[in-house]
Amino acid sequence: MSKRHLFVFDFDQTIIDLDSEFAMVEKYAPDLYKEYNGDLCVKDHWIEFNNYIYTRIVQNGYTYEDVIKFFHSLKLSPNMEELFDYIRKNKEKYEVIIITGNNEQVVNIVLSSHKIRDCFDHILCNKSIRDKKNIFKITSVNEKYEHCEVDRPFLCKSLFFEDFIKDKIDKYDKIFYAGDGTNDFCLSKKLGKNDVIFPRVNYSLYKILFEKDGKKEIKAEIIPWNNGKDICEYIKKY
Ligand SMILES: [Mg+2]
Numbered sequence: 600m601s602k603r604h605l606f607v608f609d610f611d612q613t614i615i616d617l618d619s620e621f622a623m624v625e626k627y628a629p630d631l632y633k634e635y636n637g638d639l640c641v642k643d644h645w646i647e648f649n650n651y652i653y654t655r656i657v658q659n660g661y662t663y664e665d666v667i668k669f670f671h672s673l674k675l676s677p678n679m680e681e682l683f684d685y686i687r688k689n690k691e692k693y694e695v696i697i698i699t700g701n702n703e704q705v706v707n708i709v710l711s712s713h714k715i716r717d718c719f720d721h722i723l724c725n726k727s728i729r730d731k732k733n734i735f736k737i738t739s740v741n742e743k744y745e746h747c748e749v750d751r752p753f754l755c756k757s758l759f760f761e762d763f764i765k766d767k768i769d770k771y772d773k774i775f776y777a778g779d780g781t782n783d784f785c786l787s788k789k790l791g792k793n794d795v796i797f798p799r800v801n802y803s804l805y806k807i808l809f810e811k812d813g814k815k816e817i818k819a820e821i822i823p824w825n826n827g828k829d830i831c832e833y834i835k836k837y
C-alpha cells in the first residue's frame with residue numbers, strides 16, 4: 600500500500616472563520632474586556648481563565664445550553680466545504696487530524712453540524728464537561744503539553760504532535776498543515792522540506808513568517824491561503 604499524506608488542521612480561524620472563545624465573550628460577556636483593559640490574552644492559567652469566562656457567562660444570565668447553541672452557530676472559513684468535499688472524495692490518500700487548544704465539545708459540534716466529521720481520523724484537543732452547577736467547563740487533555748517555553752500557558756501543538764506521530768512517522772510521505780495563529784509556529788518549525796504549511800493570509804502566523812522573519816526557521820514549503828479553495832487547488836497536485 601502506498602503511503603498516505605497526513606493533513607493537520609488548526610481549528611479556530613482555520614476550520615471555523617473566527618476564534619470561538621473570543622467571539623463568545625463578545626456575545627455573552629463583553630464586560631470582561633473592561634475588566635481586562637481590552638486584552639484577554641491572559642499569559643498565565645489559560646484554562647482557568649477560560650473557565651472564568653464560562654462562569655461569567657452564567658453570571659450574566661446565560662446557560663450551558665446557550666453555550667452549546669453558540670457552538671452550533673459557528674461558521675466555516677470561506678470555501679472550506681470545497682476543501683472537505685475534495686478530501687472526502689480522496690480520503691484513501693489522506694489521514695486527517697485536528698490539533699487545537701480548544702475543547703472537544705465545540706470541535707465535535709462544528710464538525711457534525713457542517714457534516715464534515717467523516718473527513719477526520721483524530722481530534723487532538725482539550726476536554727470539556729458540564730459541571731454540577733450546570734456550567735460549561737474545560738480541562739487540560741494533558742498538562743505536559745503546556746510545558747513549552749514558547750507556547751506556555753497554551754497547549755503546545757509540537758509536544759502534542761510528537762506524541763501522536765511517534766512510531767508512525769514512516770506511515771506518511773508528506774505532511775500538510777493549515778493554521779493561522781502564533782501557536783501554529785512551534786509545530787510549523789518541526790516540519791521538513793518535503794512538507795507544506797498553509798498560513799492564513801494576514802493572520803498571526805503569516806505575520807510571524809513574512810513580517811518578523813520567522814520564515815528563516817521554516818524548512819517546509821509555505822503556501823499562504825485566503826480560503827479553502829486555495830488549499831484545495833494546491834493539494835490536488837499530490
Ligand atoms: Mg487558530
Ligand SMILES: [Zn+2]
Nearest residue numbers: 747750755785
Ligand atoms: Zn511549543
